[in-house]
């Protein structure tokens with residue numbers, strides 16, 4: 603029992619059934635993390651066993667404990683990301699993926715507001731990569747005009763030409779995380795450029811996208827400019843139509859991070875409870891899965 607004292611900040615109920623033939627006891631998995639906020643009162647534990655295991659290349663002390671029924675912690679299983687120290691987990695995952703990437707870029711794709719820039723910045727920092735926002739790259743390339751101004755003054759096809767040119771140039775530079783524009787997926791030539799690296803889709807339900815965009819307004823999103831409706835309705839209507847049109851194009855990605863799946867697997871009811879760091883970690887997990895299952899991983903380019 604001394605080994606646990608001053609130890610566990612995180613605990614996990616892995617079984618709600620009575621444990622090991624002892625009535626009124628529950629099996630509990632405790633992750634020992636050297637902090638002074640135990641979720642289980644040690645006097646409630648009637649039996650325990652400790653084991654060191656490696657989870658995603660990180661050594662953890664797992665303690666399988668059995669405690670009285672009404673004293674079992676009320677946490678649901680699967681809350682790894684919210685419980686573990688996110689930034690350390692991010693670093694560990696980034697280290698594992700860096701060597702597999704061999705300098706290849708990551709192209710984050712997804713609808714407007716899906717979090718490509720927010721998550722991309724976190725990822726780039728963890729990997730020691732540069733971060734580039736393709737919309738901002740285009741804005742600079744055409745003399746500092748905003749995306750909205752480009753759409754209004756020169757039309758969408760002019761913007762798309764410049765977007766393709768930006769992706770062509772970006773695809774020849776190693777070690778970058780690129781947040782692509784939401785519509786980058788619609789031109790086949792862009793896939794040729796993006797496939798020089800690893801493409802990852804951030805899949806977010808339209809309702810959540812509309813809420814995020816409505817919170818900051820639709821001014822900077824020319825494809826969501828409608829005459830009538832409140833900001834949420836305008837955003838929802840436009841995003842719904844675009845998402846439907848683009849669903850096949852988005853399916854070309856190498857890996858997908860679905861916020862709905864992530865919420866379910868983490869035991870969260872609301873996807874807005876998933877932090878950008880947790881999403882960045884999941885991007886790395888999915889990239890690792892993709893690269894390990896893909897024997898054609900080569901050195902950049």
Ligand SMILES: Nc1ncnc2c1ncn2[C@@H]1O[C@H](COP(=O)(O)OP(=O)(O)OP(=O)(O)O)[C@@H](O)[C@H]1O
Pocket residue numbers: 712713714715716717718719720721737781782783784814815818874876877878881
């Ligand atoms: N995980 C998240 N939870 C809640 N809000 C988020 C999350 N990620 C991003 N946001 C918010 O959503 C909005 C859009 O995020 P961001 O700019 O990163 O998306 P994007 O995919 O790069 O958009 P665009 O393609 O239009 O540039 C921002 O206000 C951001 O703060």
Ligand SMILES: O=C(O)C1=C[C@@H](O)[C@@H](O)[C@H](O)C1
Pocket residue numbers: 713714737749782783784785786822823824825844
């Ligand atoms: O979804 C889209 O087509 C767009 C998304 C933005 O990132 C910008 O690239 C532009 O507003 C168009």
